[in-house]
Amino acid sequence: MSSATLRMGDVLLALKEAGKAQINPTRIQLQKFIYLTDVLGQIVGRPKPNNGHKTYKNGPYDPRIQNAVDALAFRGVARIAGVWRTPGGHLATQYALAKGGLVVLEKIEGNEDFFAKVWLAQLIGNELRRPGRGWARIVNLVYAEPTYVSTRPSGWGESLDFDNGLKTSSAFLIAAMRRVIESANIQSEVSGEWIVNRFFAYLDDFDANYAILRKEA
Amino acid sequence: MQLSPDQFSSLKRVITDPAAKLAGILGEDFTVMSNLVAKIEQISRASVALGSSRILFIYDKGAKGIEAITPQKIADVIRDGNHIITVDSMNCIVSSAQGDPNAVLAGDESDKGPTATAICEAGRLIIFAKGRPIADWKTIADITSGRADWRRSHKEIRLCMDDHFKHCIEDESNVVYWHDKKKRVLLAGRDGTEKIFHQSLFWWLKKNLSDALDVYGETLGMGQIKTDITIVTDIGRLVIEVKWLGVSETGGRYGQIRIREGLEQISIYLDKDTKMHGGYLVLYDARPEDKYKAESSYPDGCIHDRCEVPIIYFLQSETPSVIASKRAKK
Numbered sequence: 001m002s003s004a005t006l007r008m009g010d011v012l013l014a015l016k017e018a019g020k021a022q023i024n025p026t027r028i029q030l031q032k033f034i035y036l037t038d039v040l041g042q043i044v045g046r047p048k049p050n051n052g053h054k055t056y057k058n059g060p061y062d063p064r065i066q067n068a069v070d071a072l073a074f075r076g077v078a079r080i081a082g083v084w085r086t087p088g089g090h091l092a093t094q095y096a097l098a099k100g101g102l103v104v105l106e107k108i109e110g111n112e113d114f115f116a117k118v119w120l121a122q123l124i125g126n127e128l129r130r131p132g133r134g135w136a137r138i139v140n141l142v143y144a145e146p147t148y149v150s151t152r153p154s155g156w157g158e159s160l161d162f163d164n165g166l167k168t169s170s171a172f173l174i175a176a177m178r179r180v181i182e183s184a185n186i187q188s189e190v191s192g193e194w195i196v197n198r199f200f201a202y203l204d205d206f207d208a209n210y211a212i213l214r215k216e217a
Numbered sequence: 218m219q220l221s222p223d224q225f226s227s228l229k230r231v232i233t234d235p236a237a238k239l240a241g242i243l244g245e246d247f248t249v250m251s252n253l254v255a256k257i258e259q260i261s262r263a264s265v266a267l268g269s270s271r272i273l274f275i276y277d278k279g280a281k282g283i284e285a286i287t288p289q290k291i292a293d294v295i296r297d298g299n300h301i302i303t304v305d306s307m308n309c310i311v312s313s314a315q316g317d318p319n320a321v322l323a324g325d326e327s328d329k330g331p332t333a334t335a336i337c338e339a340g341r342l343i344i345f346a347k348g349r350p351i352a353d354w355k356t357i358a359d360i361t362s363g364r365a366d367w368r369r370s371h372k373e374i375r376l377c378m379d380d381h382f383k384h385c386i387e388d389e390s391n392v393v394y395w396h397d398k399k400k401r402v403l404l405a406g407r408d409g410t411e412k413i414f415h416q417s418l419f420w421w422l423k424k425n426l427s428d429a430l431d432v433y434g435e436t437l438g439m440g441q442i443k444t445d446i447t448i449v450t451d452i453g454r455l456v457i458e459v460k461w462l463g464v465s466e467t468g469g470r471y472g473q474i475r476i477r478e479g480l481e482q483i484s485i486y487l488d489k490d491t492k493m494h495g496g497y498l499v500l501y502d503a504r505p506e507d508k509y510k511a512e513s514s515y516p517d518g519c520i521h522d523r524c525e526v527p528i529i530y531f532l533q534s535e536t537p538s539v540i541a542s543k544r545a546k547k
Contacts, residue, residue: 146224168219173228176220176451179492180232180431181241183449184351194241201231210223 006049007068008077009108010034013118015078015097016105017125023135024081024094027066028058032142033128035060037120039145039162039170040199043192044116048163055151055158059142069095077101123193127200137207144206146173173202220451225428233431235344235352239333242346245278249306250333256286256308257335257342261356263288264339270295273318275303275326276333282309320408324348353434355420368427371450375528378499381421382530386501392417394501396466398534403503405467411445414501415459419446422457444486453494456486462529463503473512476500476527477519484521496524503532 014033018025025033035053042048053060072078078101082094097105108114128135142148147162147169165171177198181190220228231237236251243250257274260267272291282305284290290310294302299313301322316322318336320343327334328348336343340357343350367384369377385391394413396404406413419434426432426448433447446457460479462471476498483496502509509531520526533540 146220149221149224168221168224172219172451173224176228176430177232179454180449181238183431183433183447183454184238184242184346184349190241191244194237194244194247197240197247198231198237201237202227205230206224206227209227 006113007034007062007064008072009111009114010037010117010121011065011068011072011078012097012101012105012108013037013114013121015095015101017121017128018135019097020125021129021135024096025135026092026094027069029135029138030069030095031061031065032059032138033121033124034062034065035142035160036124036138036145037117039147040120040124040196041116042163042171043174043195044120046116048161051159053160053162054156055148055154055160056156059139060145060148060160072101075100077104119192120196123196127196130200133200133204140207140211141200141203144203144211146170149206170199174199225451229430233352235342235354238351239344239346242351243331243333245333252308253304253306253333254335254344257337258356260286260288260291261337261340261342263291264357267291267295267337267339269339270300271318272337273301273316273323273326274335274337275301276306276335277303277311278306278330278332280305280311282307282311284310286310320345320350324350350433350435353419354423367425369425370428371426371448371455374422374426374448374455374495374497375525377422377425378418378497378528380425381418385417385421386414386530387533394503394532395534401463401503401505401532401534403461403463403465405465405469410461410465410469411459414461414499415445418457418459418499422446422448450494453492454490455495455497456483456490456493457497457499458483458486459499459501461501461503462509463532472504472508473514476513476515476529480515480519480521480524480527483524484519487521487523494523496521498524498527500527500529501532502529503534506531 011030011034014025014030017033038049038052053062069078073080073095076098078095079098080093081096084092086092109118127133128138147160150168151158151160161167162170165175174195177195178190236247236254239245239250239254240247253276280303286304286308294313297313299315300318301314301316303311305311320336323334323336323343323345325348327345331347334345341355344352367380389395392413394404396402403410404413415434419432422429423432429448429450431449435445444456445459448455458479460471460475462475464470479498479500483498487493487496509529513529515527
């Protein structure tokens, strides 16, 4: 399956989860949701997409996601749910699943290549729907992701190596999480649900305790 | 360390939370575990309800109770002579029974199911899952949750243990361990002499190792393959074996050979677990001073590559003026 098709599937899964939260996400929110899906993909052994997310002005950005959104909207699989001009003069767009999208989504969910992603997208969607979170905070949560925190100061266009455990990254964070549970009970296999839950708890905690301090500084 | 101090603090908060560990080990919902731990912690803080009693809570996911856990209800249960309480996922009491709520029982019960159990006493809580203690904390602050200058990196663990000896052990400043100070006989305590030193060191390290992700302290009587203290760091694990030398009130007697036994034990741990990057043997020596000086050696080859030289703390039983006059006579 080509990377363009995979990205289209990612967008549809993100739109579905947004729909469950009764949200029509913006492009930036879609980028962030898919970023989190890719970051957590390592817990189900999914490799990082080649030349994927890079640092950009609104956080991690993968141009293929935007291409996929445009292609889906053009083909009537996704629909544009709102357009407005931001105070900065840019066009902002909200998206939702179109009727045709539901049919495509059904096929994607039945595709073996997407099983792990469907499951992860659901877990991430569930975490976002927890009280105190919500899609409105997704940008802040991604800004607390360790790989982005450590790569952001290097400027725009830097590749985000979130699966490189030798750097400050989510891979390193997840390995440390596993180690704590292993030390408590060697026989325990840490579930994906637990890692996603604690990963979001980490993003929440970091955002609540340190992001504000940095902004003030 | 690869994580910044801010990142490290966030990570530590979210994964050392006992409810998070329970959820991770048992595959239970975090919110359910969080509510359960909060409720039992409340009982531990309400020392009026517990008095000097210990309660063993057993979590039974499938059961359905009626009465909610409250300090008053727990006091009633204790008054009836029951110390083992089964609770459900809604924090209601399912049943209560008589029995000795000790760590071995707590471990065994948590292995059935498997499920979670908790030993709750005034000011302290130990949570077990799948047969092992996974969290042990004081619900009321004490001296060890102390000063900024006591906080150290795990790379300075030797200094951290020296601090502990100076502020907690020396002159029985925070831990009472002499049964007969004059004859240099150690107390046996509720759970054995080793536990007196082990517990105190465990608390100290837990509170004062600033860059440890977690510190686990095993409970006596739960099997020989379990380490005394395990410190989880960002790069692996450290193990500490705690021993004592001398005589205890129950007649237990340990001499020089104990040092070698401890070193062998650490070698076994280090060989078994490649993620353990360091081992320490700490001994609290209650033997007479001449024995401490003359009989504290061990064969050269018995120290594992990743194990440090044994640390032997001599337990002083005489006042400085007596020591001074003895030295002057010599």
